[in-house]
Amino acid sequence: MSEKFPEKWFRPLYGHPCWGIEYGRQTNLSINFGKPSLEIREPFVTESQSQVVRELASRRLVTVRGEWWLWLWCCYWKLTLNEETLATGSSSARRTKKAMSRLSGQKIVSLSVNEKTGFSGFEFDLGCQLSCRRFERDSEERLWSLYRPNGYVLSVHGNGTYCHQRSTDSELQRNPIGDVGR
Incomplete structure (x- = not known):
């Protein structure tokens, strides 16, 4: 029996508490x-004409990341608890910070993805639900990406496609979500 998208790649994440939400x-x-773990990017020389880019490149960048990193990008998102909206992408900074503190520490237990639109619902063990959807009807933009410990990235796009490939691959290899497990 084949697994349904995205169980195949997402299941190892189930039961892990979330932290470092920004x-x-x-x-x-x-x-x-x-x-x-710490990710350290050493300073480097760039040929950019931008003063800001050159200044940023001249600094060492240290980031704390989890084994797994979920990044919601080009999407509308909403966080709810028991069907009450805690925050959305357009909420005030104060409300968003308070909502993220409610989510922090909860364990992810399931994920559902619409195979036509990429609409995604992430469910957590203490009742929070995080949903995300595309900005525009015909959007091909990436809604979210999950950076995995093995160097692969799973991303879902607003046109019902996904990519699962190494983070170092420059060209996206999009596949229809509905084709997984067939």
């Missing part, structure tokens, strides 16, 4: 799972 208007929503 939200920014430009970066959207970032959630860590599993053991933390």
